[in-house]
Amino acid sequence: MNFDTKLLHGKSVKPYADGATLPPVSQVSAFQFESAEKHAAVFSHKAMGYAYTRVGNPTVSAFEQRINELEGGGGAAACSSGMAAVALSLLNMLSSGDEIIACSGLYGGTIGLFDDFKNFGIRTRFVKELTPETIEPLINEKTRVIYGEVIGNPGLDVMDIQSVAETAHAHGLPLVVDNTTATPYLVNLISLGADIVVHSSSKYINGGGNSISGVIVDSTHFRWDEKRYPALAPFKRYGPMAYLVRIRTDLGENLGCCLAPANAYMNIVGMETMGLRMERICSNAQKLAEALEKLPGISRVCYPGLEEHPCRSIVEKQFRGRGGGILTFRAGSKEKAFRILDALKCVVIASNIGDLRTLAIHPSSTIFIHNTEEQKEAAGVFEDTVRVSVGIENPEDLIEDFTQAVKQADQ
Numbered sequence: 021m022n023f024d025t026k027l028l029h030g031k032s033v034k035p036y037a038d039g040a041t042l043p044p045v046s047q048v049s050a051f052q053f054e055s056a057e058k059h060a061a062v063f064s065h066k067a068m069g070y071a072y073t074r075v076g077n078p079t080v081s082a083f084e085q086r087i088n089e090l091e092g093g094g095g096a097a098a099c100s101s102g103m104a105a106v107a108l109s110l111l112n113m114l115s116s117g118d119e120i121i122a123c124s125g126l127y128g129g130t131i132g133l134f135d136d137f138k139n140f141g142i143r144t145r146f147v148k149e150l151t152p153e154t155i156e157p158l159i160n161e162k163t164r165v166i167y168g169e170v171i172g173n174p175g176l177d178v179m180d181i182q183s184v185a186e187t188a189h190a191h192g193l194p195l196v197v198d199n200t201t202a203t204p205y206l207v208n209l210i211s212l213g214a215d216i217v218v219h220s221s222s223k224y225i226n227g228g229g230n231s232i233s234g235v236i237v238d239s240t241h242f243r244w245d246e247k248r249y250p251a252l253a254p255f256k257r258y259g260p261m262a263y264l265v266r267i268r269t270d271l272g273e274n275l276g277c278c279l280a281p282a283n284a285y286m287n288i289v290g291m292e293t294m295g296l297r298m299e300r301i302c303s304n305a306q307k308l309a310e311a312l313e314k315l316p317g318i319s320r321v322c323y324p325g326l327e328e329h330p331c332r333s334i335v336e337k338q339f340r341g342r343g344g345g346i347l348t349f350r351a352g353s354k355e356k357a358f359r360i361l362d363a364l365k366c367v368v369i370a371s372n373i374g375d376l377r378t379l380a381i382h383p384s385s386t387i388f389i390h391n392t393e394e395q396k397e398a399a400g401v402f403e404d405t406v407r408v409s410v411g412i413e414n415p416e417d418l419i420e421d422f423t424q425a426v427k428q429a430d431q
């Protein structure tokens with residue numbers, strides 16, 4: 021089954037109770053039981069069932085099953101936000117003293133989180149780009165995971181998943197990849213060797229910009245060595261499911277970063293149109309990037325779909341040439357970047373990505389405000405960088421809007 025069809029007719033897209041095509045929103049905190057014995061059986065994991073929404077909820081499970089099928093995983097766990105998913109995906113395997121190897125072109129919140137991890141004795145070694153050549157020299161006896169974003173936000177470097185996965189596996193390390201910006205529409209990361217895929221499903225999965233959420237998908241391919249990953253040792257008897265079982269019955273449950281059932285429902289409704297949206301978004305972004313390149317008054321248009329993008333060969337191989345929905349350009353100065361943003365008529369100034377609407381932002385003064393100058397530069401965020409998250413409007417209107425805004429900013 022192809023992607024668009026799977027969104028509507030996949031195995032995980034069940035007819036629900038009474039033949040409903042979408043699951044009911046089980047907007048409850050707790051589930052009642054007919055006997056204390058059955059209640060106890062669910063709590064001791066001897067029987068399947070839902071008892072309390074922080075631990076499990078049928079609407080949330082329906083969302084998890086759909087995203088898991090799209091990513092080709094062995095199971096998924098939804099979270100209250102993308103940041104919760106990133107944090108839980110790593111804390112679930114790491115212990116104090118461990119090291120992460122990550123690329124520096126990460127989402128600002130994730131860079132901040134890795135700073136926070138220092139207080140728990142978890143250190144991150146950053147490389148500009150994740151490649152076998154950059155990773156190898158940094159791997160030591162403390163390294164426990166390789167972490168990257170398939171398309172860095174907002175640096176827009178594209179990672180070659182297969183070669184990085186091979187290097188990670190050669191050293192007995194799992195590869196965790198944030199697939200928020202590429203989405204399963206552009207690439208299936210698990211088939212290329214990623215072990216854990218995380219998403220901010222607030223973005224392209226939800227698609228309408230109406231709910232914050234995140235999700236972790238486990239390939240269940242990685243074999244967790246109990247000595248190197250002692251936090252997972254008590255779950256050894258679950259074999260390849262150990263990582264997910266720890267999230268479900270221990271760390272995820274105890275951190276309490278559960279997804280609200282109503283938001284899970286909004287994600288399910290939204291993701292059914294993901295194929296159609298991504299097709300339009302990628303095509304719009306390609307046209308807008310090509311038009312912006314010809315526009316006098318701005319420079320260094322960066323978009324993975326452009327011929328001269330440094331990762332063009334990976335884009336061809338990994339995404340079949342499609343460049344995703346994000347582009348950036350340099351305005352020349354912070355003041356001019358602000359003037360362009362203020363002059364836009366239909367493009368909205370907002371910090372989100374993956375909305376139906378085209379959104380624009382000055383990252384340095386907003387989403388990277390808490391990062392150091394060094395971190396900003398390493399992430400490809402300069403004083404005059406403008407990031408655009410392309411939506412589904414008519415592409416000619418978008419080109420016209422940027423053209424008039426740049427012209428006005430120059431006056």
Ligand SMILES: *Cc1c(COP(=O)(O)O)cnc(C)c1O
Pocket residue numbers: 101102103104106127129130169173198200201219220221222223232233234373
């Ligand atoms: C937005 C985003 C996050 C964080 O997600 P939230 O849902 O806002 O918590 C993480 N990674 C990437 C690449 C993002 O774009």
